[in-house]
Amino acid sequence: MPSPPIPNVDFASKNTIVGRTSEDVQKYGESGTAYIGKVVMSSGENPVLGRKVLMDVAKPHVVLICGKRGAGKSFSLGVVIEEFAKLSPELKRRVSVIVIDMVGIFWTLKVPSRGNEKELLEWGLTPESTPVKILVPKGKMDFYKEKQIPVDDALTLRCGELDVTEWMALFRYTWHDTEAILLGRVIEQLKEQLGMRFGIEEIIHSIDQDEESDKLTKQALKNRMEMAQGWGLLEKEGTKMKDIAEAGKITVIDVSAYRQAIGMEGTKDIIVGLLGKKLFEERMLYRKEEEIRLMKGLGRESSMPIVWLMIDEAHMFMPKDEPNIALNVLLEWVRVGRQPGLSLILATQRPNKLHPDAISQCDLFISHRMTAQDDIMAVSQLRPSYMHGDFDKLYNEMPKGKGYALLLDDNAESIYTIKMRPRTSWDGGVTASAFTK
Numbered sequence: 001m002p003s004p005p006i007p008n009v010d011f012a013s014k015n016t017i018v019g020r021t022s023e024d025v026q027k028y029g030e031s032g033t034a035y036i037g038k039v040v041m042s043s044g045e046n047p048v049l050g051r052k053v054l055m056d057v058a059k060p061h062v063v064l065i066c067g068k069r070g071a072g073k074s075f076s077l078g079v080v081i082e083e084f085a086k087l088s089p090e091l092k093r094r095v096s097v098i099v100i101d102m103v104g105i106f107w108t109l110k111v112p113s114r115g116n117e118k119e120l121l122e123w124g125l126t127p128e129s130t131p132v133k134i135l136v137p138k139g140k141m142d143f144y145k146e147k148q149i150p151v152d153d154a155l156t157l158r159c160g161e162l163d164v165t166e167w168m169a170l171f172r173y174t175w176h177d178t179e180a181i182l183l184g185r186v187i188e189q190l191k192e193q194l195g196m197r198f199g200i201e202e203i204i205h206s207i208d209q210d211e212e213s214d215k216l217t218k219q220a221l222k223n224r225m226e227m228a229q230g231w232g233l234l235e236k237e238g239t240k241m242k243d244i245a246e247a248g249k250i251t252v253i254d255v256s257a258y259r260q261a262i263g264m265e266g267t268k269d270i271i272v273g274l275l276g277k278k279l280f281e282e283r284m285l286y287r288k289e290e291e292i293r294l295m296k297g298l299g300r301e302s303s304m305p306i307v308w309l310m311i312d313e314a315h316m317f318m319p320k321d322e323p324n325i326a327l328n329v330l331l332e333w334v335r336v337g338r339q340p341g342l343s344l345i346l347a348t349q350r351p352n353k354l355h356p357d358a359i360s361q362c363d364l365f366i367s368h369r370m371t372a373q374d375d376i377m378a379v380s381q382l383r384p385s386y387m388h389g390d391f392d393k394l395y396n397e398m399p400k401g402k403g404y405a406l407l408l409d410d411n412a413e414s415i416y417t418i419k420m421r422p423r424t425s426w427d428g429g430v431t432a433s434a435f436t437k
């Protein structure tokens with residue numbers, strides 16, 4: 001058990017606030033925090049629980065959630081999502097939450113939890129539905145309808161937003177492929193002629209018109225484009241960023257239908273890559289707008305909210321030693337995203353497969369149990385001066401039940417063992433079982 005930390009406590013309420021410096025705790029108290037769990041106060045499998053743990057969500061952070069498979073990472077992400085829905089209206093107005101759902105489990109947030117009322121009461125909570133907007137790729141609407149998953153809207157990407165390297169990543173082309181050369185030429189021409197306003201149809205037409213490439217190359221690229229048309233993801237218009245990053249809204253982008261589809265693996269990367277790129281650009285612009293308002297003595301407000309992007313199975317988008325079209329964009333978020341107001345919550349069971357910068361740059365580290373040595377080694381680079389003892393030892397001493405986690409807070413330089421709070425909305429991650437009861 002980590003030695004009892006010097007608590008970052010709001011003395012009015014005696015809760016533990018993480019992700020905030022003591023000056024900010026004094027200034028803001030408990031407003032703009034998420035109630036994620038309680039501090040573990042004793043050892044053993046059924047430890048005494050103490051103060052509530054409140055996580056700052058008013059300022060930008062990079063949060064890393066780790067733990068072996070089934071340890072409760074997605075559950076914990078769900079807890080944080082629920083908390084965003086409970087923020088005060090004036091804070092909510094400035095924040096938007098986007099969740100990348102790899103498994104299709106977060107739509108159940110819409111449903112209040114059942115069966116854990118007594119446990120919730122002990123935590124001072126009651127079952128509640130969490131309003132979330134579920135977006136699914138347009139071409140996969142039927143897939144979700146068949147499964148009777150409540151979908152709110154379709155997601156499409158704007159063709160004109162993709163640059164040549166992104167198209168190449170989608171089709172797994174390199175510059176050695178003649179198709180890539182043709183693709184580069186066609187996209188460049190279309191952007192010159194039409195700006196952003198073209199779809200796959202226009203691309204196919206331009207391929208037909210091209211006079212420099214041979215017939216085989218043209219046919220091969222056309223086949224790829226026709227295949228992409230079938231995905232129903234890329235369109236002339238595309239979903240507007242303001243409909244994805246909406247103030248006060250929690251938007252879940254369910255990409256689970258693309259996860260296993262053969263030849264479509266790259267589509268989830270493009271969704272995250274493009275979204276990350278657009279949000280970064282737009283927040284940079286709006287940050288300037290906010291600055292000007294502040295200079296004029298007006299309040300900090302802009303028409304674009306600050307963004308919390310949550311990515312489950314983050315090693316799939318930010319791998320350590322493989323290329324990925326979303327990687328550079330997300331590294332940008334991790335390294336400098338705080339300035340324009342971009343926060344990330346990354347969850348992974350394989351920190352050893354995650355880009356090391358995503359580990360070293362996090363300022364809040366929440367780790368459920370880990371047992372694989374290479375994963376423990378990967379997070380050991382975090383070992384801050386305020387941490388006594390090894391990760392190995394801490395994981396060993398952690399209670400084995402669900403929801404326990406180690407929490408490292410770089411802002412207050414504190415370390416805790418915590419238990420996550422139970423879910424107030426339906427937990428969609430309940431492990432699949434062959435038993436029906």
Ligand SMILES: Nc1ncnc2c1ncn2[C@@H]1O[C@H](COP(=O)(O)OP(=O)(O)O)[C@@H](O)[C@H]1O
Pocket residue numbers: 067068069070071072073074075076402403404420421422427429430431
């Ligand atoms: N804090 C918790 N309290 C109760 N059950 C939990 C808790 N955390 C996880 N679980 C349960 O454990 C299982 C695995 O959790 P999940 O979050 O899907 O793990 P991971 O994402 O780490 O693989 C699920 O059935 C989930 O309902």
Ligand SMILES: [Mg+2]
Pocket residue numbers: 073074075312
């Ligand atoms: Mg999970």
